[in-house]
Amino acid sequence: MFSGIRERLQAARNRLGASIGAAAEAAQSASAEQAVPSTAAMPGKNPTLADKVKILIIERELVVSEKDVAGALDELEMTLLESDVALPVADAIIADIRTGLVGKHRRIGESVDTLVVRALKSALLKVLGTGLDLPAYIRGRERPVKILFTGVNGTGKTTTVAKIGAYLKKQGFSVVIGAGDTFRAGAIEQIGVHAERIGIKVIEHQTGADPSAVLFDTVQYALAHKTDVVLADTAGRFHTKANLMSQLDKIRRVMKPDLIVYVDEAVAGNDAVVRAAEFDRTVGADAIVLTKADMDSRGGAAISIAHTIGKPLLFLGTGQAYEDIVPFEPGAVVEELLGSGA
């Protein structure tokens, strides 16, 4: 997964390493000739002369300058953009890496690569957060744990609800699904068929019914039957539709979810940022599920959304079968993105 962005990141890592390495050589040869290092090697942060002497002669260190990394960082930014990282997020990441690198004293002999990878890794980890272990979360809460799924149209909420249902069932939890999408034609049938296949009870009303009522009933059912988890599906809605957003707000008030999961697709571009922020602002979002990750090897949307609302990624949807869902572990993903040796 995310092989696209991985290749690109590794290319960027090599380039960054190479440009810093080149600057280091230039600085070294200059210092050999003049005993005082040439200022051309480090115009970025303008360290004082004393600093330079201290660094180059006494401590034998090198300062990474802005100029050293500028070209490589520009390229990295393009890479991120091509990988669907939204523009403002890409800007933020690049700025982060730049501060992580520029002005860093590097001991000669220390691998350039280590320095670069450390900067990239910390920038990415900062963005991707810590992840969330759902089974552990459920065990630690009072039952039933109510999970509400939100998102815009066509991101795969209903399928995700079914997949998570199957996943939790396998983990030994009892689950009930609330068919809260009472708007879209065929939605109740869709979740009904899914639930039947995976053997989970569905609470449903008719098309056009109040979704809050459906989900309230689902919670009542769970209380009565001592069910562990309530998964609440909702109709897709655009964050620009105030009426639909307030409907969602009502759902939230009525069913009081423990966890609001925002579902979006991995192939979404810059808009992912806009709508995630808007959903987070109006109804809140505690975790993210990213669907259709099998369509896309770039994974930029994961980075964009995680950066924007700063909430953990719960799962990745990676196919059409019920088992095609992967718990998201940021550490592992970053490790994979940057390759070994980080």
Place this chain on the structure above:
Amino acid sequence: MMDSLSGSLKDALKKLAGKAVVDRAAVDELVKNLQRALLSADVNVKLVMELSKAIRTRSLDEELPKNTNVREHVLRIVYQELVRLVYATADLKLEPQVILMAGLQGSGKTTTTAKIARYFQKKGMKVGVICADTFRPGAYDQLSTLCAKINVPCFGDPKATDARKIVKDGLAAIKDREVIIVDTQGRHALEPDLIQEIIDLNAITKATHRWLVIDAALGQQASEQARRFHEAIGIDGVIITKMDGTAKGGGALSAVAETKSGIVFIGAGETIENLERFDANGFISRLLGMGDLQALMEKAQEAQMAGEIDMEAMMKGHFTLRDMYKQLEALNKMGPLKQIMNMLPMGNMQLPEGVYDVTSTKMVRYRILMDSMTPKELDDPGLINSSRMQRIARGAGGTPEEVRELLKYYKMMHKTLKGLRGAGGGKLNMQRLMKRFSGMQ
């Protein structure tokens, strides 16, 4: 976000305003801002780079046309290059046809299928729909519910598993329908079985059109997906859905570039009526986050118009059918009449709405009608009596009613232009107008 982007784009344009020669630094800044605007609208990175390269080279190399300043010159190039990206027309004929819908999961194929059915139905065509989505639970229920609302027959079987068979049966069952729309299962390009399925469906249906449905929020992936779909079945039109959100639809542009086809429809809303034909200007404005695209076009079109229409004569009231003919010809190249009228320096004068109410198909008809008029008739439309009308209609393969409609339109235009002479924004406005036009002769 978008607002600040379009703001900096505008600032960059302003910097060009006072310049006498094209300033490399200012052009670079403009191009950079344009790049950012397009990138955050999800336009393909490579496409953006090509576009900005073309704009930079053309702005710096092309000679400044007479009567234009640097800003107008660069604007014209920007606009032309952008239009070149989206202006491929996707033809849509009201005749018997089979339409195959293709697209990624959750892009909105089923909803759009129903919307297109409604579109053709409103145009008076007999429409039928086949549900070939045998995978997603509830797909048939969804489509048949939507179709039932608009009384369009929907063929399908929720229990079937073979999409190929369903389509074969469906084509036989609703063969009396003029327009048949085949909704398919969502798929993406990395699923070889499903791609083979749609290749087969294309062969079985012998589809007239294969339309790719693209979610407005789709990012850089759009290019790759569109290319694969295009390789498989030869996409000849793109439909952008979910434009009612905040997504800019730049991904669809990539799809257009990959498939060398045009944008057929735009879906913006959840009800069955929310489908519009594509409007390039509106789309570009949204892409750049700039409302005043007209300003961008202004000079471009004036420059083109100069040679074609004798504005001065027109303003004096010598507006003949011949002038209108030229105008219609020019319009063909320039786009909707409203924009051209808006771009004329008429101050705040309001034109009767009817003037704009002429569709491009009508325009074509008008020209054909005028082609069968004599030169005398063109110069003096007053000559046209009912027997001449008969002759013109027969010559153009139309009806006398059409000729009458044309004359009515001519009269309206004539009156409008005459009105401009007297009224408008007063003397000052008139002077400016004349000055502007004299420069163009």
